[in-house]
Amino acid sequence: MKKAVGYIRVSDMGPKAKVNLKESQETQLSHIKNYCEQKGYELVEVYEDLDYSGGTSKRPAFQQMFNEIKHKDNDYDVIVVYSLSRFARNLKDLLVHIDIMEEHNVEFASATEEFLRTDNYMGTFMINILGAIAELQRMQIAETVRDNMIGIARSKGRFLGGIAPLGYNINPKTKKYEINNEEADVVETIFNMYLEGKGIDTITQHLIRERALGREKYSKSTIRSILVNPIYTGDLHYNRRKNIGEDRKKWNGEDQWIVNEDSHTPIISKKIFNEVQKLMKEKSNNNPFRNKHKGSKHLLSGILTCGNCGNHYFANAKLNGSGNKYEYYICSGKQRHSRAFCQAKGIRVDKIDPLLIDSMNHIINQDMLLKLFNKQFEEYTSSSKKKLSEKLNLERQKNKIQEQINRLVKKVIESDDKRLEEIYEENMIELKEKSEELQIEIENFDEDDMYNIESLEAFKKMLVKGDKFELTMDFVKMLDKELQRDIVSRFIDKVIVEELENGNSKLTVKYKIEMEDLQIVKKINKVKVKEDFDERREIFNKILNHVAHCGYDDYTGPPVSLDKNELILKIIKHSQMLIHQCL
Numbered sequence: 001m002k003k004a005v006g007y008i009r010v011s012d013m014g015p016k017a018k019v020n021l022k023e024s025q026e027t028q029l030s031h032i033k034n035y036c037e038q039k040g041y042e043l044v045e046v047y048e049d050l051d052y053s054g055g056t057s058k059r060p061a062f063q064q065m066f067n068e069i070k071h072k073d074n075d076y077d078v079i080v081v082y083s084l085s086r087f088a089r090n091l092k093d094l095l096v097h098i099d100i101m102e103e104h105n106v107e108f109a110s111a112t113e114e115f116l117r118t119d120n121y122m123g124t125f126m127i128n129i130l131g132a133i134a135e136l137q138r139m140q141i142a143e144t145v146r147d148n149m150i151g152i153a154r155s156k157g158r159f160l161g162g163i164a165p166l167g168y169n170i171n172p173k174t175k176k177y178e179i180n181n182e183e184a185d186v187v188e189t190i191f192n193m194y195l196e197g198k199g200i201d202t203i204t205q206h207l208i209r210e211r212a213l214g215r216e217k218y219s220k221s222t223i224r225s226i227l228v229n230p231i232y233t234g235d236l237h238y239n240r241r242k243n244i245g246e247d248r249k250k251w252n253g254e255d256q257w258i259v260n261e262d263s264h265t266p267i268i269s270k271k272i273f274n275e276v277q278k279l280m281k282e283k284s285n286n287n288p289f290r291n292k293h294k295g296s297k298h299l300l301s302g303i304l305t306c307g308n309c310g311n312h313y314f315a316n317a318k319l320n321g322s323g324n325k326y327e328y329y330i331c332s333g334k335q336r337h338s339r340a341f342c343q344a345k346g347i348r349v350d351k352i353d354p355l356l357i358d359s360m361n362h363i364i365n366q367d368m369l370l371k372l373f374n375k376q377f378e379e380y381t382s383s384s385k386k387k388l389s390e391k392l393n394l395e396r397q398k399n400k401i402q403e404q405i406n407r408l409v410k411k412v413i414e415s416d417d418k419r420l421e422e423i424y425e426e427n428m429i430e431l432k433e434k435s436e437e438l439q440i441e442i443e444n445f446d447e448d449d450m451y452n453i454e455s456l457e458a459f460k461k462m463l464v465k466g467d468k469f470e471l472t473m474d475f476v477k478m479l480d481k482e483l484q485r486d487i488v489s490r491f492i493d494k495v496i497v498e499e500l501e502n503g504n505s506k507l508t509v510k511y512k513i514e515m516e517d518l519q520i521v522k523k524i525n526k527v528k529v530k531e532d533f534d535e536r537r538e539i540f541n542k543i544l545n546h547v548a549h550c551g552y553d554d555y556t557g558p559p560v561s562l563d564k565n566e567l568i569l570k571i572i573k574h575s576q577m578l579i580h581q582c583l
């Protein structure tokens with residue numbers, strides 16, 4: 001008797017669950033059972049992926065089934081599915097798995113598509129053809145859905161699913177947004193407070209204190225998402241985000257947005273909205289946790305200060321006599337005005353940068369570094385933990401709602417009463433909206449600079465041995481300039497440069513931490529740069545690049561430029577060995 005294994009996949013059930021009714025878990029199972037009985041197979045196991053759509057790759061039960069096939073934990077003879085579309089995501093996927101099955105002498109059978117069997121030549125051929133057709137269909141369905149949405153968006157500006165944002169209701173008949181006066185007042189307050197210079201934190205606290213709209217809870221991410229939502233200007237935007245995997249969305253570029261202008265009554269004028277966007281951008285640039293001169297590739301631009309005229313130095317590049325390019329810092333006062341305004345000389349970048357980093361070695365003692373590090377570490381971890389638990393809480397709420405949805409769908413499926421669908425439809429839409437609202441909040445967490453606790457701890461382990469701190473300045477020098485800059489600018493507020501009459505330079509280092517100024521008097525051009533410095537940095541940068549492009553395991557998208565801070569934590573987590581080999 002052949003040993004059969006059944007595989008069932010039920011698609012994610014949304015408000016449009018009717019589409020899936022035909023292929024419910026029960027239906028699939030009974031077809032598989034019947035088929036096995038007919039063929040005289042012994043059905044020894046059934047793998048089920050519930051709520052997984054064919055378009056995404058995560059199918060845990062499917063993977064488990066193939067693991068067992070590959071490792072011969074179970075000697076199945078045939079896999080039985082309800083239909084081909086339950087089994088493979090696309091032609092390639094199908095062929096890959098059919099190949100594996102062939103290798104392990106496992107046949108394929110579809111309970112409703114009788115000719116689909118791998119035990120004959122014709123069946124194999126048909127599987128290839130059908131696989132391609134199924135793939136084409138899925139692509140077409142996705143396109144049709146999108147085209148329809150775009151069409152409706154352009155012509156009518158109707159509400160297209162999703163949630164009514166705070167401030168609006170959805171008119172059940174016209175499906176258009178209508179102002180909810182009470183909520184709209186709160187939205188206005190949020191925008192006005194922000195324009196008055198209040199931070200998102202303050203606004204959130206204010207709303208909680210006031211128990212605005214009778215609610216006790218407001219989250220910062222909700223307030224932020226209100227402040228950036230163009231819906232309040234009366235425009236409808238579609239296609240702002242795209243799915244990049246199960247439950248994950250990504251912002252589309254503005255050129256891909258579909259805008260339906262003046263589709264409903266605005267709450268906020270476009271002028272005010274634009275001012276708020278501008279302000280938000282400025283504020284995020286001034287965030288102390290971000291690098292003040294983000295994008296600046298030079299360690300000391302903006303930090304070096306002219307003792308002569310008080311202006312900042314910035315970096316510039318020049319060719320020397322033999323045609324090689326070299327970089328130097330120059331006083332911006334001199335550059336802007338004239339030689340007569342300020343006579344400060346340019347300073348070679350490759351001479352002064354290492355000098356300043358070395359100076360940190362001398363003045364920052366281990367105890368202090370350790371204290372600073374621990375303090376910052378605790379701040380990061382406690383806020384990460386807090387955020388994480390908030391996020392988990394939201395996820396729990398969302399799961400609960402999903403369960404409710406599933407129960408409703410089940411009720412509809414199990415009942416023969418056609419009217420039940422209509423009765424539950426509104427319920428279902430409401431639940432779906434809530435779930436999506438929670439999803440947006442959950443995603444907002446990811447968009448924040450949330451530090452990964454695990455990586456932080458790995459980072460700490462690497463840098464702190466017992467009570468000794470091992471972040472030496474040599475290590476700092478191996479990092480790329482942007483990261484060096486991040487570290488240096490955490491400690492050093494500014495460095496005042498004065499030119500002495502004997503040709504030496506006097507550097508006065510002022511710290512951000514409680515620490516006496518340091519004075520360095522040196523002929524800067526004579527500073528020696530360690531010979532192996534560039535080579536080691538090059539190796540390190542190679543690792544950075546590698547990890548950025550193909551490194552860590554949870555990353556599946558195209559290459560992105562990561563915040564260097566985040567990147568180094570990831571590198572340390574995933575390439576510790578590699579780094580040790582290079583050092």
Ligand SMILES: [Zn+2]
Pocket residue numbers: 306307308309310311331332333334342343344
């Ligand atoms: Zn100057």
